Amino acid sequence: MKRFTSALSVLLVAVFLMVACAPAPTPLPTQTPRPTMEPTATPLPQPTATPEPAPQDIVEIAAGDGRFTTLVAAVQAAGLVETLKGSGPFTVFAPTDDAFAKLPAGTLDELLKPENKQALTDILLYHVASGKVMAADVTKLTSATTALGKDVTIKVDMGKVYINDAQVIITDIEASNGVIHVIDTVLLPPADASDIIDTAIADGRFKTLAAALEAAGLIETLKGEGPFTVFAPTDEAFAKLPAGTIENLLKPENKKTLTDILLYHVVSGEAMAANVVNLNSATTVLGKDIKITVKDGKVFLNDTIQVIITDIKASNGVIHVIDAVLLP
Numbered sequence: 001m002k003r004f005t006s007a008l009s010v011l012l013v014a015v016f017l018m019v020a021c022a023p024a025p026t027p028l029p030t031q032t033p034r035p036t037m038e039p040t041a042t043p044l045p046q047p048t049a050t051p052e053p054a055p056q057d058i059v060e061i062a063a064g065d066g067r068f069t070t071l072v073a074a075v076q077a078a079g080l081v082e083t084l085k086g087s088g089p090f091t092v093f094a095p096t097d098d099a100f101a102k103l104p105a106g107t108l109d110e111l112l113k114p115e116n117k118q119a120l121t122d123i124l125l126y127h128v129a130s131g132k133v134m135a136a137d138v139t140k141l142t143s144a145t146t147a148l149g150k151d152v153t154i155k156v157d158m159g160k161v162y163i164n165d166a167q168v169i170i171t172d173i174e175a176s177n178g179v180i181h182v183i184d185t186v187l188l189p190p191a192d193a194s195d196i197i198d199t200a201i202a203d204g205r206f207k208t209l210a211a212a213l214e215a216a217g218l219i220e221t222l223k224g225e226g227p228f229t230v231f232a233p234t235d236e237a238f239a240k241l242p243a244g245t246i247e248n249l250l251k252p253e254n255k256k257t258l259t260d261i262l263l264y265h266v267v268s269g270e271a272m273a274a275n276v277v278n279l280n281s282a283t284t285v286l287g288k289d290i291k292i293t294v295k296d297g298k299v300f301l302n303d304t305i306q307v308i309i310t311d312i313k314a315s316n317g318v319i320h321v322i323d324a325v326l327l328p
Helices: 002-021 058-064 069-077 096-103 107-111 114-125 195-202 207-215 237-239 246-251 253-265
Strands: 090-095 128-130 143-145 151-156 161-165 166-175 178-183 228-233 266-269 281-283 289-297 297-301 307-314 317-322
Touching: 058 069, 058 090, 058 166, 058 178, 069 090, 069 107, 090 166, 107 114, 107 297, 128 143, 151 317, 195 207, 195 307, 195 317, 207 228, 207 237, 207 246, 207 253, 237 297, 246 253, 253 317
Parallel strands: 090 178, 228 317
Antiparallel strands: 090 128, 143 151, 151 161, 161 166, 166 178, 228 266, 281 289, 289 297, 297 307, 307 317
């Protein structure tokens, strides 16, 4: 028993010594706390606005359309590109290529030649009006003054709009410097009116009258500013005079008589037919009156001489054609 107790004591001492001499336990590593970060939102890409295309001017629209290749070529040949690219505003009545094709064969080729630049320019300016006139306003007009200085007539017939004889087929093509209305026919400006003398000569029915005016020295008078109203006898009217009368009147010694007869055919001022029919008489440049009557819708001078054609306009007055010579 004693031996067992001694052995147990020795064992306990040994255990104690082992525990005491054992190395200190290694502490467990401490975990470093991770820093906490606030979540940040990723910025979304901002939508990029599509830039609006720059507004086009009249020339750019016409050039890009495809229906106005002839018009654009004509504008270039006339040197009007910069004009129609200007600030304006302009209203352009634009003929299509088909409209130009209606012109007589060879007309366009001639107009595009350098020597015909002025004629081409005049035609093109006759298609342009100042200001931006939309279709709703065009239909309220009866005429418009063009950049050429000459008027075009405007009418509405059966719901269709016409500029002179050209139909407006597309309206209100807006440009940055005005508006385009498309037409189906090229507009041709009216020829400048000739004076009374040139009109009579060009007519071809007044050869005797022209010769008489020259013999009487009245050419420059009737080419003057006027205005005049001329009752013009035709060649057939002069032929009704007794044989030899014209030949005698054209002699220098009979100049005063011839002059008096001719001045008896001229009234000062421009009296159109609508005004003549309201008159009973008119004082001629000779100072003597002619009687005016209306019978069965026909106008007669001095009872027997009929007015057969009226209102031939000239730059300095008007011509009414008569079927016999007036004798004072």
